[in-house]
Amino acid sequence: MTSASSAKRIGGNNNNERSNREGLKGWLNPIKYGWERVSYWFQRLTGIFLLVYFIGHVYETSSLVNGPDAWAAMLEMTQTIGGHLFLILVIGASTFHSVNGIRLIFTHSGQGLGKPGRPDYPYDPASINNRQRSGLWIAFVLTAVAMLYGANVLFSGGE
Amino acid sequence: MVQMFFLVEESESQKMTAANIENNSKKKSNKNNRLSRITILRESQIMKIHYITGVGALFVVAVHIMMRLIMPYNMSLEYENVILNYKNIFYSLLLESILVLIAIHGFNGLRIILLELRQNEIWEKGVNILVILGLIGVIAYGTRTIIIANGLSMG
Numbered sequence: 001m002t003s004a005s006s007a008k009r010i011g012g013n014n015n016n017e018r019s020n021r022e023g024l025k026g027w028l029n030p031i032k033y034g035w036e037r038v039s040y041w042f043q044r045l046t047g048i049f050l051l052v053y054f055i056g057h058v059y060e061t062s063s064l065v066n067g068p069d070a071w072a073a074m075l076e077m078t079q080t081i082g083g084h085l086f087l088i089l090v091i092g093a094s095t096f097h098s099v100n101g102i103r104l105i106f107t108h109s110g111q112g113l114g115k116p117g118r119p120d121y122p123y124d125p126a127s128i129n130n131r132q133r134s135g136l137w138i139a140f141v142l143t144a145v146a147m148l149y150g151a152n153v154l155f156s157g158g159e
Numbered sequence: 160m161v162q163m164f165f166l167v168e169e170s171e172s173q174k175m176t177a178a179n180i181e182n183n184s185k186k187k188s189n190k191n192n193r194l195s196r197i198t199i200l201r202e203s204q205i206m207k208i209h210y211i212t213g214v215g216a217l218f219v220v221a222v223h224i225m226m227r228l229i230m231p232y233n234m235s236l237e238y239e240n241v242i243l244n245y246k247n248i249f250y251s252l253l254l255e256s257i258l259v260l261i262a263i264h265g266f267n268g269l270r271i272i273l274l275e276l277r278q279n280e281i282w283e284k285g286v287n288i289l290v291i292l293g294l295i296g297v298i299a300y301g302t303r304t305i306i307i308a309n310g311l312s313m314g
Contacts, residue, residue, distance in 0.1 A: 023276060027275070044272050047269075047272070048268075050265065051266070054297075058304070061304055064238075064308050065303075065304055065307040065308055072238065079233075094220070101213055102214075108210075
């Protein structure tokens with residue numbers, strides 16, 4: 001069997017691309033996959049959000065080289081309620097990304113995955129266990145705590 | 160006897176040719192390996208770099224945020240105070256390390272996400288080139304700010 005016909009057999013075209021590819025829709029679909037899937041796309045969404053913020057922050061701080069007026073004008077944009085709320089989102093995103101990232105480093109190195117076992121009904125994978133779940137919940141709780149602390153500092157002026 | 164001599168010689172020459180072909184192919188594959196080693200890092204190595212830059216960034220960003228919180232937040236953002244921070248060589252180095260670590264981690268993360276969404280040679284090469292250009296651009300722009308702010312006068 002040629003590679004082209006085998007590609008057709010699995011429902012794809014001649015470029016070996018599957019026609020049933022879900023793309024971004026499949027990536028964002030949390031149904032049937034549980035909290036692990038939510039953490040999967042939260043990790044990616046927070047990552048993209050933080051990269052955009054990082055590029056914006058590098059641009060924002062570059063106003064420093066144009067003197068005190070340019071710096072004050074740029075700072076004024078962030079010293080609003082909207083600016084503060086945006087920064088609280090940044091704090092939440094960075095906390096979740098960091099804590100969940102540490103969990104993922106451990107998971108990728110094989111820690112906390114449990115022992116492999118025979119696949120018996122109802123086929124619960126050993127890797128999705130309480131240790132993994134608790135890591136997820138710790139990430140969510142720490143995110144909430146960091147956002148509350150950030151809100152307190154930003155809205156009280158840190159005094 | 161003469162026949163036997165020819166047979167031996169023939170097998171010797173066959174051996175020589177086979178050895179030559181093997182040598183040539185070994186040389187070729189060595190060249191290819193060397194080239195691939197120069198141009199491309201293995202994904203496992205890139206992932207290690209991703210984790211190391213992530214953990215590194217966590218520590219340096221923590222110091223960066225603490226510098227904003229050692230005095231009232233609004234006061235720490237005043238122009239004179241920020242310039243003073245930039246004039247401190249250790250703080251400038253810390254900012255540069257934040258810039259490099261987060262740029263590598265962030266752009267590689269973006270590369271991983273984009274390669275997960277689609278896989279073909281053109282897409283992968285395009286993503287790699289764009290990510291490297293973005294990485295270099297952000298590091299260059301941020302470094303420019305650090306260098307200029309470090310040399311600015313307070314007046």
